[in-house]
Amino acid sequence: MAQADLADLDAFAAVARARSFRGAAAVRGVSPSSLSEAVRRLEGRLGVRLLNRTTRSVTPTEAGTRLLERLGPALGEVAAALDAVNSFRDSPTGTLRLNVPSIVARCVLPPIACAFLARHPGITLEVVAEDGFLDVLAAGFDAGVRYDERLEQDMIAVPIGPRVQRFVCGAAPAYLAARGAPQHPRDLLEHACIRHRFASGMALPWEFERDGEVVRISPKGPLVASAIDLELAAAEGGLGVITSFEEFLAPAFSRGTLVPVLADWWQSFSGPFLYYAGRDHLPAPLRAFVAFLRERARGGATSA
Known part of the structure; x- marks a missing residue:
């Protein structure tokens, strides 16, 4: 043809x-x-x-x-x-298509992507940020980034970004002055809580852990949203208690617009992974990215 x-x-x-x-x-x-x-x-x-x-x-x-x-x-x-043909080049060319969660697009990928693209100027990186789980290959992506509980068993996984992350909880000083600070996760059932809803329509329970004890609750509150910026602004404005990735809330803690809540119950979990289908021939841009991540994990790659 x-x-x-x-x-x-x-x-x-x-x-x-x-x-x-x-x-x-x-x-x-x-x-x-x-x-x-x-x-x-x-x-x-x-x-x-x-x-x-x-x-x-x-x-x-x-x-x-x-x-x-x-x-x-x-x-x-x-x-x-x-x-x-790319194997004959000093640096491969082509497009690398990734599907990643919003937390990764916002807080994990930027320094990695900048350093990688500086190393390989012939590669174009296309990133779609979404929090739902999908078959990345069927959707036309070369690879995806997800957390270990969402990884398909037949995929190859390569660590990317921090190896340990935390869910943290906070509220505005004015809110805590008016309502008091919760002393146990179950106390949040009596508080106004700002909840996150994923694009799938799912709103996950809040999970806390201390000394091996895990507490899961489904609190209520005046705002349910799928936009972290809106949720964060509402929490800083004193609307209620918020929980999210530490990377999202850390700047507000530093500014003092939020203060930590139930810090001794914050739950840690393993960091994200790049995952892709195991096959004999990887596209050159993906092969270069996997090699870059492995070099970075060994301490051989620095930010651009």
Whole structure:
């Protein structure tokens, strides 16, 4: 097939895997309309519908499913063949697509990404920050970053960022002056609490730990949000008690706009991991990133 045909096939595969024109476009850095046009062009050339489209979903037809099953490995081989040229370069080129939690995008990845891209100027890093769990390969990403309780067992995991993190709890001085400071996690059931809701709709219980005792509670409060900046501003304004990653609340503790609450109950957990599918040939940008992380863990890489 001509090069244009190969591009249309690649576009179809991306949309079929993501089950969304918008989702595939976000990963690939193109417009949804360009992917839609590519799929229409391919369907016209083949004379068969490949995707069923509604306002709410995109699903492969039986013909589309059959094509995707055969096309995936073939496109992978084409990409691997082209990527093999990168081994002849002093520094690889290409695009590295990562899906990471918002905490990682905000507090963990910036110094790592800056140093890595300074080392490899031919690589473009594309990052999508979201807190839901998804099949990163099916969605078109090269790798993902998640915490150990969310890792798929058949993936290779490489430590990235701090190896220990904490959930911490705080409130504004004015709030504590008016309501008093809780002495035990269960006391929070009588307090106004600011809760975080994930994009999936889930609001996790608050978990505390001391001397091997774990306490889980589901407090109530005047605000439930999916935006940490809004939650933090509300807590600093005296609306209620907040719990989050230490990295999010530490600046407010330093400013004095929040003060620690139940500090002897703060729970520690292992830091995040980069994870990717084990396979014989990794794309050169991902291979370079994995090597960079391992070098950094040994103390051989410094920030740019």
